[in-house]
Amino acid sequence: MAAQNNIGGPWVVDVGVYFDVSGGSVSGVLTTNVIGTEAVKSMILTLSPTNSSSVFSVPVPDSYKINRWWPNGYGNQTLYTVEVTFTSNNEVSIKQRRVGFRIVYLIQNPFGNDQGLTFYFKINNLPVFFKGSNWIPADSFQENITRERLRRLFQSAAEVHINSMRVWGGGVYESDDFYDLADEYGIMIWHDLMFSDNFYPSTPDFLNTVSQEITHQVRRTRHHPCIAVWSGNNEMESGLRGHGTFSFHDYKRYYDDYVKLYVTTIKTIIDKEDTTRVYLPSSPSNGKDTEKEGWVAKDPQSQLYGDIHFYDYAADLWNDSAFQIPRFASEYGIQAWCNVETLEDVFDAGDFDYWGPMSNHRNHHPLGNIQMVEEVLQHFKEPNNPDTKQKFSDIVYLTQINQAVSVQTESEHYRRWQDYKTSDGRGQTMGALYWQLNDIWQAPSWASIDYKGKWKMLHYFVRKFFGPVLISPYMDGNLLNIYMVVDDVFLTANTGMNVFSPATNRPLSSNFSNHGKTTAVATSGTLFIQMYRWDSFTPLKTWNVTYKATQSSQSVFKQDIYPLITASGCPDRPYCFVYMYLNDLTSGINAYLPLTYYNNVIGLTKAKVVVTGVTKMSNTEFEVTVGSNGIAPFVWLDAVGISGRFSDNGFLMMTPSRTVTFTSWEPVDQDTFKRSLKSKSLMDVYA
Numbered sequence: 092m093a094a095q096n097n098i099g100g101p102w103v104v105d106v107g108v109y110f111d112v113s114g115g116s117v118s119g120v121l122t123t124n125v126i127g128t129e130a131v132k133s134m135i136l137t138l139s140p141t142n143s144s145s146v147f148s149v150p151v152p153d154s155y156k157i158n159r160w161w162p163n164g165y166g167n168q169t170l171y172t173v174e175v176t177f178t179s180n181n182e183v184s185i186k187q188r189r190v191g192f193r194i195v196y197l198i199q200n201p202f203g204n205d206q207g208l209t210f211y212f213k214i215n216n217l218p219v220f221f222k223g224s225n226w227i228p229a230d231s232f233q234e235n236i237t238r239e240r241l242r243r244l245f246q247s248a249a250e251v252h253i254n255s256m257r258v259w260g261g262g263v264y265e266s267d268d269f270y271d272l273a274d275e276y277g278i279m280i281w282h283d284l285m286f287s288d289n290f291y292p293s294t295p296d297f298l299n300t301v302s303q304e305i306t307h308q309v310r311r312t313r314h315h316p317c318i319a320v321w322s323g324n325n326e327m328e329s330g331l332r333g334h335g336t337f338s339f340h341d342y343k344r345y346y347d348d349y350v351k352l353y354v355t356t357i358k359t360i361i362d363k364e365d366t367t368r369v370y371l372p373s374s375p376s377n378g379k380d381t382e383k384e385g386w387v388a389k390d391p392q393s394q395l396y397g398d399i400h401f402y403d404y405a406a407d408l409w410n411d412s413a414f415q416i417p418r419f420a421s422e423y424g425i426q427a428w429c430n431v432e433t434l435e436d437v438f439d440a441g442d443f444d445y446w447g448p449m450s451n452h453r454n455h456h457p458l459g460n461i462q463m464v465e466e467v468l469q470h471f472k473e474p475n476n477p478d479t480k481q482k483f484s485d486i487v488y489l490t491q492i493n494q495a496v497s498v499q500t501e502s503e504h505y506r507r508w509q510d511y512k513t514s515d516g517r518g519q520t521m522g523a524l525y526w527q528l529n530d531i532w533q534a535p536s537w538a539s540i541d542y543k544g545k546w547k548m549l550h551y552f553v554r555k556f557f558g559p560v561l562i563s564p565y566m567d568g569n570l571l572n573i574y575m576v577v578d579d580v581f582l583t584a585n586t587g588m589n590v591f592s593p594a595t596n597r598p599l600s601s602n603f604s605n606h607g608k609t610t611a612v613a614t615s616g617t618l619f620i621q622m623y624r625w626d627s628f629t630p631l632k633t634w635n636v637t638y639k640a641t642q643s644s645q646s647v648f649k650q651d652i653y654p655l656i657t658a659s660g661c662p663d664r665p666y667c668f669v670y671m672y673l674n675d676l677t678s679g680i681n682a683y684l685p686l687t688y689y690n691n692v693i694g695l696t697k698a699k700v701v702v703t704g705v706t707k708m709s710n711t712e713f714e715v716t717v718g719s720n721g722i723a724p725f726v727w728l729d730a731v732g733i734s735g736r737f738s739d740n741g742f743l744m745m746t747p748s749r750t751v752t753f754t755s756w757e758p759v760d761q762d763t764f765k766r767s768l769k770s771k772s773l774m775d776v777y778a
Contacts, residue, residue, distance in 0.1 A: 094171075094192045094316070102151040102192055104130065105367075107310065108175055112143045119179025121145065125190075126172040128155045136177070159215050160191025160316040162254040163277035164559060165580045170274060170316075191274060191316030197369040199379045199396075206516025207395025210378055210418035212319060214279070218579060220509055220643070221279065221522035222557040223255030224248070224539065225422060228262045229529055238268045243544055243756060244529050245272045247736065251554040255279040257374070257421055257524050260325030261287035264308045273317035280317045281421065281524070283374060284308075284357065286324035293348040298356050305357055309364040321361055321370045323353040326400065328373035328381065328391040346387060354386050374421055375399050394418070394517045401501075404462040407469055408497035409688070411504040411565055416513060419522035420505050425466065426459050427494030427549065428487040429533055429541035432731055436543070437533045443480040450483075453534040463490045463535065466497070470688045474776040485776035490535070491548040492725050492773075495741060498525050498539075498549055499556045503563040506556070506576045510644040525553075544734060544756075548727065548741040555682075562618070562671050562682040571655065571684070573648040573671060577614055577640045615639040618647060621670045622659035625722055626694035628746060631667070632659035652686065665693040670745065677749050689724070689773065697774040698723035700744060705765045710758035711735075715751050715768065719744045723772035730767045733759055744772065 094104050106123055116139040123132045130151040151157060158169040170189045177184045194215050199208045212219055229236045229244065248256065256273070258265065260283030273280055284305065291297070312318060331342075331349055353372045361370045371378060377388040377396035392399050394415050400422035406413040408425060428434075434443070434453075442449035445460065454460050467473075467489045474485035505523040512518035530538040539550035555561070561576040618638055621630040634655075638647040652664070661667040664686035672681035685692065698721035706714040715737070717726065723744035728737055728751070735755035742751075753764070 094190045101153055102157050104149045104151065104173060104190065105146070106149060106173070106175065107144065107146045108177070108186075109144045109310070110138050110177075112138045112140050115139070117179055119177050122176045122178075123147075123149050124174045124176075125149060125151065126174055128152075128157070128171065130155070157192045160193040160274075161277060162214055162219055162279050163249050164252055164254055164578065165214070165217070165219065165277070168275055168277045173314075188314045189271070189274065190314050193316050195319050195368060197320060197378075202395070202519065203512065203516045206512075207393070207418070208379055208397075209519060209521075210397050211519075211521030212279075214319075218521065219254070219279075220506065220578065221255040221281075221419070221524060222506075223253050223257070223278075223522075223524045224528035224553075225257045225259050225524055225526045226262070226265075227259050227527055227529060227531055228265075229531070231531055233263065233266075236266070238272075240544070241266075241268055241272055244540065245276045245278060247540055247544075247546065247550065248278060248528060249276040250736075251550060252557040252559065253278065253528075253553065255281065255319070255522070255524065256528060257281040257283065259283055259287070259527075260285055260322070260374070264312075267311075270312055270315040270317060274315050278317055279319040280315075281320050281322060281374070282312075282318050283322045283325050286327065286353075288326050288330065290327075290330075290345055290348065291352055293351040298352065301352065301356055302360060305360045306364060309361060313365045313367070318368065321365070321368055322374045322376070323357055323370070323372040325374055327353070328376050328387055329400075331387050332389070332391060350386050371397070398522065404466070408466065408493075409470060409500050411500055414501050414504050416508050416517035417505075417520055419520065420501075421522065421524045422526045423498075423501055423523075424526035424537040425494050425497045426454075426456060426463055426535050426537055427490040427547060428463070428535040429530065429538075430543070430545045430547065430729075431484050431487055432729070433533050433541045433543040433545060443483045445483045445486050455534070456536075459535060463493070466490075467493050468690075470496075470690060471773075472690045472777065475778050476776070477778070488725075488727065488771065488776060492741070494537075495548040495552040499552045500565075501525075502553075502556045503561065503565070503574075503576075506561060507563055507574045507644050509576075510642045546736050546740070548725070551737070551740040551742075554739075558680065560614075560673075560680055562673070562680055564669065564671060564682055564684045566652070566684070566686075567649075569652050571648070571650055571652045571669065572646055573618070573620070573636075574644055575618070575638055575640050575647050576644045579643050616673060619672050620648065621672075622655060622661055622667055623670055623722070623745065624661065624667055624694055625692055626666075626696065628722065630670070631661055656686075665691050670743075677746055683743050683745075695724070695774060696721060697777070698744065698772055700726055700770050700772045702728075702765075702768045702770055703748065705761065705768070707761045708752075711755045713753045713755075713761065713764055715753055716748060717744065717751070717770065718748045719772075720747070723774070726770065726772045728753075729769045730755075730764060731769060733764060733767045735759075 118137045121134050121136045130149050132149045160169055170191050172189055174187045196213045198211050202209050256278055358370050375392050375398045377393055380396045381388045394417045398419040398421040399417040476482045502523045505520045508518045508520040526537045529540050530536050530542040533542045539547055559578045563574040563576055618636040620634040622632050623630050636648050668685045670683045673679050698719045700719045700723050703718040704716035725741050726744045728740055738752040
């Protein structure tokens with residue numbers, strides 16, 4: 092079943108009921124009730140082995156006000172229970188499903204002067220930037236996955252402003268718990284079907300099993316409001332064009348098989364079984380242009396259409412010039428090691444050697460350990476502790492920093508481009524789904540949450556770079572360029588303006604409200620920009636910039652860095668960094684930008700960063716006060732043996748003291764929590 096309407100029209104619940112009928116015919120009364128509304132429908136139904144289903148619609152009366160389902164951060168995730176009862180000869184069968192009322196459109200309109208097509212989603216007639224990640228199976232053994240384990244992953248996603256996830260085509264069709272939780276947390280699902288990175292046969296027997304599989308899975312899941320789009324496969328359109336690892340000569344044979352599977356078979360089924368969502372044949376794909384080109388585009392990774400996947404393990408991923416400017420980035424990322432505590436479940440004492448055999452065994456990405464070190468050395472000096480295990484731990488820490496900043500740089504790049512385009516038509520980017528959210532085992536990977544459920548540094552960074560209001564600075568040559576990025580939903584709700592959105596090419600509704608959410612979002616005010624030396628808590632100079640956000644992404648400050656250096660009295664770029672904030676120096680929205688990479692900074696010394704106090708707020712929440720005698724980048728707090736997460740981590744310590752909150756997943760006493768705490772910062776990795 093699915094809830095839908097035409098914009099401005101009545102809401103309708105489409106219902107499909109399917110029975111197993113053996114023997115003769117059976118008659119009875121079928122009643123459908125959308126509980127809590129006035130939508131009820133009854134009918135006489137006669138069933139037989141050859142006529143065992145019924146598809147019908149239940150309209151919701153105009154007199155009943157439906158509360159819509161919204162993505163995370165945009166409003167409430169209101170769900171309604173639909174109950175279907177079949178009564179025959181005093182036997183009663185009942186089935187219930189939860190549905191959400193919402194509208195999803197994928198907008199692919201002509202763009203510019205023959206410069207491709209737009210590619211963005213409108214949810215309830217509001218353009219939504221997909222801020223999200225990719226999902227892989229949570230365990231190699233599905234029976235190990237509990238609802239509580241899934242809930243923690245979904246809550247971890249929602250807490251850092253993720254509103255969307257792509258279910259990867261190389262995994263599995265997930266459990267009912269998975270889709271239920273996505274509904275509850277407002278996580279929109281880009282759903283690949285389970286075909287990935289390989290060529291499949293087109294024999295009648297195989298296509299018959301595929302037909303049964305797709306029909307069953309779409310019927311099982313289509314009532315979930317979280318599912319936004321179906322995609323036929325992972326990377327097979329680009330694979331067919333010989334991109335990546337694929338190479339073959341008999342193109343026509345593989346092309347014919349591809350179209351027969353993903354278009355003739357699968358698309359036909361989805362078009363019949365689910366009229367409420369768009370079907371894309373592949374990811375990445377050029378969307379409508381792929382269809383126009385006969386279902387396989389010449390360049391399925393075009394930046395002017397559809398979605399892209401982007402990986403480059405040799406580039407400087409802290410420099411935004413390394414990245415493309417697409418319509419939608421549905422995969423991108425870089426590896427980092429999981430937390431050392433997580434490895435202790437599978438490593439013996441002698442295995443903690445970065446270049447040892449166990450370390451190599453745990454990484455199934457070819458040359459992955461080498462690539463991570465090469466990336467680290469672009470930005471940091473090599474750690475030099477003579478103890479092998481400690482050096483391993485230090486490298487793990489640096490790989491997590493590198494991953495966090497790399498994905499931050501790329502994600503902010505995409506968010507900045509949502510309201511802009513290049514002269515050749517690239518831009519208007521409306522989605523950033525990093526690879527990946529979760530992990531399937533204890534190992535280095537692209538995940539932001541490791542197998543044990545501990546947040547890696549990347550996940551803490553996600554909370555900032557996917558925040559509803561983002562300060563996003565970057566260096567454009569010698570120019571310091573600072574952007575303010577504000578989610579459209581908050582921009583409109585907090586200003587009351589009829590805001591023009593270039594992404595939609597039309598104004599957003601001036602009657603738009605915040606859908607029950609209360610936010611303290613700074614859409615106008617003062618941006619404080621400060622120049623600091625690495626060796627002092629005292630700023631050299633502060634500039635105040637008054638801004639007013641009138642679009643979702645805009646530059647609010649742009650100036651050559653050298654006059655700023657001179658005006659502040661900073662000796663040169665290696666000695667200083669720029670810090671920006673709204674409202675409050677450390678607890679508000681903030682960002683900072685080193686003026687050189689850390690392997691070239693001057694004046695940064697080993698700070699003594701210690702936990703100076705712990706205050707119990709409840710059985711699962713503690714305030715942790717951290718002190719430092721100097722500037723300390725990437726302060727990392729760890730509660731060893733305690734499952735939970737901090738309100739901030741991997742942060743810049745640029746005051747003598749600051750407080751963060753730790754929230755545990757389960758109750759813990761204060762003494763146990765205090766004993767678990769450890770801290771480190773960047774210069775601790777150097778003897």
